[in-house]
Amino acid sequence: MTLARIVxxxxxxxxxxxxxxxxxxxxxxGGWCPQERLAEDGAIPARYPLAELSGGYKERTLRNVLETDGTAVFYFGELEGGTHQTVSYCQQHRKPCELLNAAQLTPEQCALELAAFIARHGIAALNVAGPRASKVPQAHGFAYAAIKALILASRERS
Structure with a gap:
């Protein structure tokens, strides 16, 4: 199975x-987000194709774990807050989870590890989780580079 969707x-x-x-x-x-598109910087912009869900951050996190084939968790030294909660949900529901310590890996190394994870578990829909920008300012750029490399590699293989 090949990667078909990022959540x-x-x-x-x-x-x-x-x-x-x-x-x-x-x-x-795509994916699920809290009602009213709640995020730390206000409403999540309409550019992102997300469906709203009542119940807040935890319910959103759980739904994205349950409705995908596996989860990639980026962390920067330590698992904290919602990132730790994501891992707990994966364990509770026996969902494949790949932990990527971005403090020790490059985005390209993460993409390679994710490609192997996807192949090993037959993942078509990949949930991606990790810290928010207020906790780790470089999180956006790192995840962007890693997922972009993963998408490019998956297109080359298919």
């Missing part, structure tokens, strides 16, 4: 980096 919750940082990479590449993407 994320639309928060600043890793979420939007992944969605921006997909949108810029013309690659299918």
């Amino acid at each position: 994320s919750g639309g928060q600043t940082g890793v979420d939007r980096g992944a969605l921006d990479a997909a949108l810029d590449a013309g690659f299918p993407c």
